[in-house]
Amino acid sequence: FYTLGYDLTAYARYQYGADIWDKVTDRYTRHIYLVPPFSRSLKHYTGIGTKGLFNQTFSFLKHEWEIQDSLYLTKGAKHKPVYLSPETKQYTSYQYPQIVNDSIIIAVKSSLQDIHSLVIIKKRSPTVYFKQMRHPVIGLRMEVYGGQFGGIQIE
Incomplete structure (x- = not known):
């Protein structure tokens, strides 16, 4: 869950500014009676709720990862990764x-x-x-x- 949270918070800062979480947390603590308070506060500043942020974040990441994969594939076989860990049968x-x-x-x-x-x-x-x-x-x-x-x- 930590990695998921990191991706979501990092994307929101990238897309909506470094202070987005300060704004959202300040608003939802002052408007706790709104249900759900966090999602409504997020929507107030970004125009999207938590589900929208999730979808935007992973659409963005999917696009970035596809670009990275295409760059790796175009470099050819001479740039293969170096694996430091030994191959094992257990995760x-x-x-x-x-x-x-x-x-x-x-x-x-x-x-x-x-x-x-x-x-x-x-x-x-x-x-x-x-x-x-x-x-x-x-x-x-x-x-x-x-x-x-x-x-x-x-x-």
């Missing part, structure tokens, strides 16, 4: 990758068997080394400062 997701330098990436790893965890991915030609941190990921700030990631020293 594993690496989200929020942060590049530390030319050989280290930090990401949040999740799978059906494990809780979310922080991993350091080091590329050592020709292999890739994964180090799973022992810190559970709860409310993670994805920022890297001088060899440290959220207070964790990177080796």
Whole structure:
């Protein structure tokens, strides 16, 4: 749900201005008696309700993704993606990758068997080394400062 909310809020800011959510929340807290208050406040400033925002957002994103796909396909076979994660038979997701330098990436790893965890991915030609941190990921700030990631020293 977080990703969905991010896409919706980012699109609304892009389309209707950076202060759209300040306006909407201010209005619906002052007009709470209108049913539904949030959707009506959104419609007051944008001309569309929550369903309309959803439809506009994903029409826009679909168009953007189609453009990106067409650019990738026109570059030909010489620009194939480089996969860092090993191929497995179980679902594993690496989200929020942060590049530390030319050989280290930090990401949040999740799978059906494990809780979310922080991993350091080091590329050592020709292999890739994964180090799973022992810190559970709860409310993670994805920022890297001088060899440290959220207070964790990177080796």
